[in-house]
Amino acid sequence: MSASLPSKGTMFAGVNITKLWKDLLPPTIAITLFLLIWEGLSQSKVTLLPGPSSLFTDERTRTLLFFPFYDRGGIDKGMFWQTLASLQRVAISYTLAAIVGIGTGIAIGTTPLLSKALDPLFLFLRTVPPLAWVPISLAALNKNEPAALFVIFITAVWPILINTAVGVREIPDDYNNVAKVIQVSKQKYFFKILLPSALPYIFTGLRVAISLSWLAIIAAEIVMSGIVGIGFFIWEAYQNNYISEVVLALVYIGMVGLLLDKFMEWLQAQIMKGQ
Amino acid sequence: MVATQTKPLPTTSSRSTTPLIEIDNVTKIYPSTAGDNVVIKDISLEIHAGEFVCVIGHSGCGKSTMLNTVSGFAVPDKGEVRKNGQKVTGPGPDRMTVFQSYSLMPWLSAYENVYLALDSVHPTKSKADKDHIVREHLTMVGLGEAMEKKPPQLSGGMRQRVAIARAFCLYPEILILDEPFGALDAITKEEMQEEVANIVANHDATVLMVTHDVDECLFLADRLVMMTNGPGATIGEILEIPFPRPRDRSQIMEDPRYYDLRNRALDFLYGGLEIE
Numbered sequence: 001m002s003a004s005l006p007s008k009g010t011m012f013a014g015v016n017i018t019k020l021w022k023d024l025l026p027p028t029i030a031i032t033l034f035l036l037i038w039e040g041l042s043q044s045k046v047t048l049l050p051g052p053s054s055l056f057t058d059e060r061t062r063t064l065l066f067f068p069f070y071d072r073g074g075i076d077k078g079m080f081w082q083t084l085a086s087l088q089r090v091a092i093s094y095t096l097a098a099i100v101g102i103g104t105g106i107a108i109g110t111t112p113l114l115s116k117a118l119d120p121l122f123l124f125l126r127t128v129p130p131l132a133w134v135p136i137s138l139a140a141l142n143k144n145e146p147a148a149l150f151v152i153f154i155t156a157v158w159p160i161l162i163n164t165a166v167g168v169r170e171i172p173d174d175y176n177n178v179a180k181v182i183q184v185s186k187q188k189y190f191f192k193i194l195l196p197s198a199l200p201y202i203f204t205g206l207r208v209a210i211s212l213s214w215l216a217i218i219a220a221e222i223v224m225s226g227i228v229g230i231g232f233f234i235w236e237a238y239q240n241n242y243i244s245e246v247v248l249a250l251v252y253i254g255m256v257g258l259l260l261d262k263f264m265e266w267l268q269a270q271i272m273k274g275q
Numbered sequence: 276m277v278a279t280q281t282k283p284l285p286t287t288s289s290r291s292t293t294p295l296i297e298i299d300n301v302t303k304i305y306p307s308t309a310g311d312n313v314v315i316k317d318i319s320l321e322i323h324a325g326e327f328v329c330v331i332g333h334s335g336c337g338k339s340t341m342l343n344t345v346s347g348f349a350v351p352d353k354g355e356v357r358k359n360g361q362k363v364t365g366p367g368p369d370r371m372t373v374f375q376s377y378s379l380m381p382w383l384s385a386y387e388n389v390y391l392a393l394d395s396v397h398p399t400k401s402k403a404d405k406d407h408i409v410r411e412h413l414t415m416v417g418l419g420e421a422m423e424k425k426p427p428q429l430s431g432g433m434r435q436r437v438a439i440a441r442a443f444c445l446y447p448e449i450l451i452l453d454e455p456f457g458a459l460d461a462i463t464k465e466e467m468q469e470e471v472a473n474i475v476a477n478h479d480a481t482v483l484m485v486t487h488d489v490d491e492c493l494f495l496a497d498r499l500v501m502m503t504n505g506p507g508a509t510i511g512e513i514l515e516i517p518f519p520r521p522r523d524r525s526q527i528m529e530d531p532r533y534y535d536l537r538n539r540a541l542d543f544l545y546g547g548l549e550i551e
Contacts, residue, residue: 174374174376174377174378175378175380177348177366177372177374177378178374178378178380178392180348180365180366181346181366181367181368181370181371181372182368182371182391182392182395182396182445183366183367183368183395183396184391184395185395185398188391188394188395192380192383192391193380196380196382196383197380197382
């Protein structure tokens with residue numbers, strides 16, 4: 001692989017060092033500058049927000065940073081467990097949202113009457129922000145855990161549903177004409193024509209939804225006391241004025257969000273290979 | 276015979292049986308805000324089994340609309356189309372169509388595209404039989420080596436070959452070709468015309484083809500149906516192409532009748548126009 005690359009740079013273990021350097025240098029400089037300015041602002045007391053160095057200087061935060069796997073029972077757990085608890089909720093609700101969203105999207109995309117009946121309702125509901133769902137789901141479900149799951153579900157389901165419906169509606173006439181001439185069975189039409197044709201749209205919806213559901217989990221957990229999860233962790237740290245812990249949690253949230261998006265991108269590339 | 280011809284047609288004395296396809300006084304109207312748009316008006320045409328009929332006319336004259344009434348994609352507003360005396364009500368594999376845009380599923384390989392059609396038309400055939408038929412037809416159009424490739428990996432000519440293999444493997448009673456070579460370059464086009472001529476001869480197929488290429492018609496067709504300009508397009512004139520089969524392109528071009536027929540067709544198409 002390395003041999004085929006027309007390269008002017010130094011090669012090391014098959015990696016083009018010069019190119020890697022060129023790719024990594026600008027973001028490294030930008031991030032360093034950002035952290036330095038932040039540190040400067042908090043050192044000079046312009047803001048009460050602790051600087052990035054507080055991740056190491058603050059004892060509680062240092063413990064959290066270096067021991068992500070500790071578990072003292074209750075909700076006093078390391079960052080790994082907090083993140084995992086949130087991720088589990090996302091996984092459950094997101095899976096449910098994918099099933100319901102794709103299923104309903106296909107039903108709507110193939111049934112003009114259903115589409116006419118439900119489109120206005122869906123277009124209205126999808127504009128409701130995740131945080132606004134929290135009191136409603138708490139009132140409706142009475143318990144923290146199912147309420148949190150519902151908030152993620154209701155946030156993630158719309159992009160999947162709407163994109164799937166569009167994907168099904170947008171199946172080119174060419175394909176449908178062929179299906180009509182060869183009088184393909186309903187089952188074959190579904191698996192050999194409808195699903196592959198709508199797949200790129202479905203995946204667009206799935207990718208938007210994974211980011212949204214990760215956003216929603218924070219909103220959902222923040223106001224739901226007494227549950228393990230990175231959202232409530234942030235809220236509790238803020239209540240106790242452990243701001244550097246909030247900063248640490250943000251780093252985790254950002255990393256997980258990025259990884260989730262990259263994972264969906266990879267999955268999409270795998271499934272749509274050769275199309 | 277039910278259909279009454281309004282125009283005197285060249286007599287086809289050898290064929291006295293019921294025609295395979297009867298287009299009987301068909302009119303198709305597309306409603307629009309500016310009033311009804313009569314695309315084709317009172318078209319009558321009979322196609323007999325084993326015939327190769329080409330339809331030619333200016334773009335937008337309603338050739339494809341007429342084709343669609345036979346394939347079943349368009350329902351006539353007046354008159355009807357019959358196949359073996361039965362009214363045509365919708366699309367079906369007995370009138371398999373090759374579309375100009377190939378219409379292959381890009382996520383299925385060439386083999387799978389053909390197999391999907393065969394499998395859904397003949398679900399009871401054994402898997403081995405179906406496999407054999409698919410391979411046979413793909414090999415026939417010269418794609419024996421490219422069966423596993425997906426349409427995006429194939430050239431335009433190869434894609435159209437897949438579409439043709441897909442159509443012929445169903446042994447349709449009539450094959451409908453809607454400008455099948457329109458998007459191909461000149462050399463590929465001639466190759467494809469020869470391949471189609473061979474397959475038609477082998478399958479003893481009946482073909483209805485729309486094109487705007489006079490030479491293509493003269494090489495392939497038994498009859499050349501020329502349509503007047505729309506709106507309200509109808510059949511202007513029908514030419515019999517008398518060249519014996521199998522045809523050799525250079526041989527028929529030496530035939531003095533070739534240029535006579537060609538000129539008549541071109542005169543019909545362009546002669547009546549004041550402004551090009």
